[in-house]
Amino acid sequence: MIKNIVTLGGSNSKNSINKKLAEYVGELVNGVVLTKVDLNDFKMPLFSVDTENEQGFSKSAKDLNDVIAKADGFIISLAEHNGAYSTAFKNAFDWLSRIEGKVWRDKPMLLLSTSPGVRGGRSVLDIALARFPYMGGNIVGSMSFPSFYDNFKDGEIVNEILKEQLQKLINDFEKDL
Numbered sequence: 698m699i700k701n702i703v704t705l706g707g708s709n710s711k712n713s714i715n716k717k718l719a720e721y722v723g724e725l726v727n728g729v730v731l732t733k734v735d736l737n738d739f740k741m742p743l744f745s746v747d748t749e750n751e752q753g754f755s756k757s758a759k760d761l762n763d764v765i766a767k768a769d770g771f772i773i774s775l776a777e778h779n780g781a782y783s784t785a786f787k788n789a790f791d792w793l794s795r796i797e798g799k800v801w802r803d804k805p806m807l808l809l810s811t812s813p814g815v816r817g818g819r820s821v822l823d824i825a826l827a828r829f830p831y832m833g834g835n836i837v838g839s840m841s842f843p844s845f846y847d848n849f850k851d852g853e854i855v856n857e858i859l860k861e862q863l864q865k866l867i868n869d870f871e872k873d874l
């Protein structure tokens with residue numbers, strides 16, 4: 698069976714660099730089909746326990762949960778806003794966690810983050826590395842990709858060292874699928 702890999706940028710920016718990076722890395726995985734998630738296609742109300750009690754789960758939350766449930770693996774790249782998850786990602790994550798606590802179903806995950814800064818999304822990556830394992834996250838590799846606009850040009854990683862590092866992570870990810 699051909700494996701189904703979900704790529705996801707943890708952002709709702711139309712031109713999300715994290716979505717670009719996740720999809721770029723997804724294209725480098727051999728012999729898989731990609732399901733490319735854009736959080737803008739799954740708009741959800743702002744999570745609150747009251748909204749959950751009064752309205753239940755939105756169709757978009759159930760739909761995204763279905764996409765995740767059908768995945769054999771994940772390539773996720775998280776946007777960093779003020780050192781943490783973007784609001785759009787955190788909101789989706791909170792809703793998903795109410796549908797199924799093991800959001801990521803123990804499927805292999807390559808966890809990335811990037812930003813224009815020299816640390817990439819190191820802070821948000823550390824938050825997710827600490828948290829996702831409690832939510833069914835099976836993180837087989839991770840990387841904070843620095844200075845996105847210097848190192849990724851015309852749809853391609855132009856920094857050979859970073860490219861090599863990522864390729865190693867992709868090789869490991871393939872073995873774990």
Ligand SMILES: Cc1cc2nc3c(=O)[nH]c(=O)nc-3n(C[C@H](O)[C@H](O)[C@H](O)COP(=O)(O)O)c2cc1C
Binds near residue numbers: 706714716780781
């Ligand atoms: C509200 C806000 C907060 C941000 N905070 C950080 C930050 O803490 N660290 C960082 O490296 N970049 C930060 N940035 C810059 C983002 O990394 C940059 O906008 C990036 O493009 C976000 O990823 P995306 O394109 O996938 O949405 C911030 C941007 C915004 C709009």
